[in-house]
Structure formats: C-alpha cells, structure tokens
Amino acid sequence: MGVADVFLSILEKIGGKTVEVAERPISRIPSGRSIQDRLRVLKQMQIEVEKEKIKESEKEMAEIIEWRRQELQKPFSERLAEGMLKHFSGPIRTLSASFRGLDYDLYRANMKMSRDSYVALTIVVSVFLSLFAFAVGVLAYFPYTLSLLFGLLGFMFGFMYMRIYPKIVWKTRVAEVERELPYALRHMASLLSAGVGITEAMVSVATANYGVISEEFELMIRDMHTGASLEEALTKFEEKMGSESVSRTVKQMIRAIKFGGNLADILYKLAEDFAFDYRMKLVEYVQKINGISFVYMFLTIVMPTMFVVGILAGSIMARSLILPVESLALILLFAFPALSVLMVIMIKRGEPR
Missing domain, CATH: 1.20.920 (Histone Acetyltransferase; Chain A)
Structure with a gap:
C-alpha cells in the first residue's frame, strides 16, 4: 500500500467520524430569542444532563448490586x-x-x-x-x-x-446412593413395565427427589446429551461410586441392554435384594448398639465421676490442688462432653444406610 492510499484511508476515517458526529442530535441554545427564552432552554438542558447522570449512576449501582448478588450466591x-x-x-x-x-x-x-x-x-x-x-x-x-x-x-x-x-x-454420597437405590430401581422398573424407554426412566429418576442418586442420574443424562452412549454413562457412574451395589446394578443393566431380557423384572429383583440386605444390616446394627450403650454410659457418667474423685484424692494427699480450677472446669465442661459427642457421631456413622 502506497503513501497516497494510506493518506486517503485516513481522510475517509476522519470524514466518516465527522458525518457520525454531525448526525447526532445536539441540543443547542436557540439564537435570535430573548434572554429569558435562552435561560429557560439552558435550564432545560441542565435538567436533561442531570437526568442522564442520574440514569448512568443508577445503571452503575444496579450493575454493582447484581455483581454482589452473584458473589454472595457462592459459598x-x-x-x-x-x-x-x-x-x-x-x-x-x-x-x-x-x-x-x-x-x-x-x-x-x-x-x-x-x-x-x-x-x-x-x-x-x-x-x-x-x-x-x-x-x-x-x-x-x-x-x-x-x-x-x-x-x-x-x-x-x-x-x-x-x-x-x-x-x-x-x-x-455412596452411602446415600445405596440407601436410595432400591427406591430408584423400583421407580425405573415401574416405568419400564408401563412401556417407557430406559432413557426416559432415567430422566424421571433424575427429576425425582432421590437426593444424591438423582444428581448422579442427571449427570449421566448430561453425558449422554454431550455424545456419550448409555453404556459409557453407566460405566462412568459405576467407577465414580466404587460401590458393590452400584456395580452390580450397572452390570445387570448393561447385560440386559446388550443381550436382551426383561429389564423391569431384573430391576425389581435387585431392589428386593438390596432391601433385604439393608434389613439384615439393621439387625446387626441393633445388636452392636446394645453393647456400645454400656461404653457410652461409662464415658458420660462413670468416667467424669472417677476423674473428679481422683483429682480430689490427689489434692488431699498433696495438700494442694494438683490441677488448676480453670483447667478442671475446662475438662469437665468441654473435654468429656466432646468425648460424648464423638461417641454419638461414631454410633451414628455405623448406622446402616
């Protein structure tokens, strides 16, 4: 490109900018009128400018509020x-x-x-x-x-x-999936028996209120929408959970899809098996609780009493407090209750799901 072409290009840009500015509506003070008319027009122009400033300020404030709201939505x-x-x-x-x-x-x-x-x-x-x-x-x-x-x-x-x-x-999450799995399988089996397709049944479980398993089914549906096959989505779900129950369910579903079979009956049977296993685990858990209850009573009642008696006996023999009163209060008010809470958490975590 020569110097003349560059010069002409610059002139075209300047000319286009001049036309753009000239075409904008500009409020001017009318000439040939009285001073009162000019002052009135000038006052009107000031009001319009102030309104524009207020609008811009409100717009900026709305943007700040929206940004802050989005930030507060984050944990x-x-x-x-x-x-x-x-x-x-x-x-x-x-x-x-x-x-x-x-x-x-x-x-x-x-x-x-x-x-x-x-x-x-x-x-x-x-x-x-x-x-x-x-x-x-x-x-x-x-x-x-x-x-x-x-x-x-x-x-x-x-x-x-x-x-x-x-x-x-x-x-x-795995425990919650295993707990809700029998209900989700019955849900799918009832839909399959009614003639609904496997994908539609999975969508129904994803939109139902089954907690974590609904979330995982929704992720599988998204994977299939992005190009993954049903088998790939199920296999990914199995690897993510790492659960024996989930693995058994996925393998049975893939086998029925590949080689044919009544998938509804298979899911019904799996749901019954998982429900029976849960009942057996519940019986074992109740038996364990009967033994743990004595340990809990010892930690919450007997052990604090023995601790106080031991401190008093040692203080009498030493003719002075062997432990400051503040430390003793801290242990009795926080240490032993914390130990009891920890025991309750352990019992709760051992509950079959």
Whole structure:
C-alpha cells in the first residue's frame, strides 16, 4: 500500500467520524430569542444532563448490586479460598502439586472446586484451628509452650482432616446412593413395565427427589446429551461410586441392554435384594448398639465421676490442688462432653444406610 492510499484511508476515517458526529442530535441554545427564552432552554438542558447522570449512576449501582448478588450466591468457603488464592497463588500452587489424587477425590465427591482453591481452603481451615487451639490453651492458663503445642496440633489436625475430607464426602454420597437405590430401581422398573424407554426412566429418576442418586442420574443424562452412549454413562457412574451395589446394578443393566431380557423384572429383583440386605444390616446394627450403650454410659457418667474423685484424692494427699480450677472446669465442661459427642457421631456413622 502506497503513501497516497494510506493518506486517503485516513481522510475517509476522519470524514466518516465527522458525518457520525454531525448526525447526532445536539441540543443547542436557540439564537435570535430573548434572554429569558435562552435561560429557560439552558435550564432545560441542565435538567436533561442531570437526568442522564442520574440514569448512568443508577445503571452503575444496579450493575454493582447484581455483581454482589452473584458473589454472595457462592459459598463462603469458596469465596474465602478465592481470596486466599488471589494473594498467595504461588506457594499454594506449589503445595497443591504435592497433593496426588486430589482432583479425582474432588470429582468423586462432586465438589465443584479446583485443586488450588481447595488447597487454599485447607490452609485457611488449618490456621483457624491452630489459633482456636492456642486460644483454648491460653484461656485454660496452660504454659505458653503447651499452648503453642496445642496450636501446632490444631494445625496438623485441620490439615489432615481437610486432606481426607473429599473422601469422607464421597463415602457419604455412596452411602446415600445405596440407601436410595432400591427406591430408584423400583421407580425405573415401574416405568419400564408401563412401556417407557430406559432413557426416559432415567430422566424421571433424575427429576425425582432421590437426593444424591438423582444428581448422579442427571449427570449421566448430561453425558449422554454431550455424545456419550448409555453404556459409557453407566460405566462412568459405576467407577465414580466404587460401590458393590452400584456395580452390580450397572452390570445387570448393561447385560440386559446388550443381550436382551426383561429389564423391569431384573430391576425389581435387585431392589428386593438390596432391601433385604439393608434389613439384615439393621439387625446387626441393633445388636452392636446394645453393647456400645454400656461404653457410652461409662464415658458420660462413670468416667467424669472417677476423674473428679481422683483429682480430689490427689489434692488431699498433696495438700494442694494438683490441677488448676480453670483447667478442671475446662475438662469437665468441654473435654468429656466432646468425648460424648464423638461417641454419638461414631454410633451414628455405623448406622446402616
């Protein structure tokens, strides 16, 4: 392109901009009128300008409110992790590289959070527990070295717990799937008996209120909409759950789809088998509870009494309190109740699902 062509191109752009500006409606002060008319027009123009400014301000405020509303819709933990990752992205990414298998754990737990964000959240939770444990040690009048040890143990506990937390969530989801699986299979079997297709039956389960299993069926439907086959979606569901009951169900469904068979009868039979297994587990659980109840009574009633008696006896022999009153109150008010709560949680987690 020559110099003349470049010059002509510049003139065309300037001319087009001039035409664009000339075509805009511009409010002008009319000439040839009295001063009162001009002042009136000028006042009207000021009012219009102020209205435009108010509209722009309201628009900006509405955009800010909408952005804030979308931000508040995110969980607090996710926003906290994003803030931490924003300021310490380098060390967090270096640390997250050592977390092997974390991506797969987050995927199986259906936690929609990146690995770096989860590591950032892990650090925040660990620091909070560390400060809390240190504060408890200080309030209990323990030596500062012991309080620092409590803080270190709190950090280690928080870090290890957050590392295995996705696996805990995954196991909880698997337990809920196994609990709702008989009802979902009966639902599908009744629809198949009525002549509904397998895909439509899965969509019906996805839209029903079966908790985690409805979520997983919805994910399978999405996979099929993106090009995956029914067999691939079922196999992916089986690998994600890692459950014997789910694996058995998927294998039976794939076999019936491939080689033919009455899938409705198969699903009915599987539902009955799973319900029977649940009843047997419930009987075993009740038998275990009868033995655990004595241990629970010992921890909540006998053990605190023996502890107080032992402290009193030792204090009488030593002719002084062998444990500060604040520490004794802390143990009686928090340690033993926490032990009881932990026992209840263990009993609850052992409940068949």
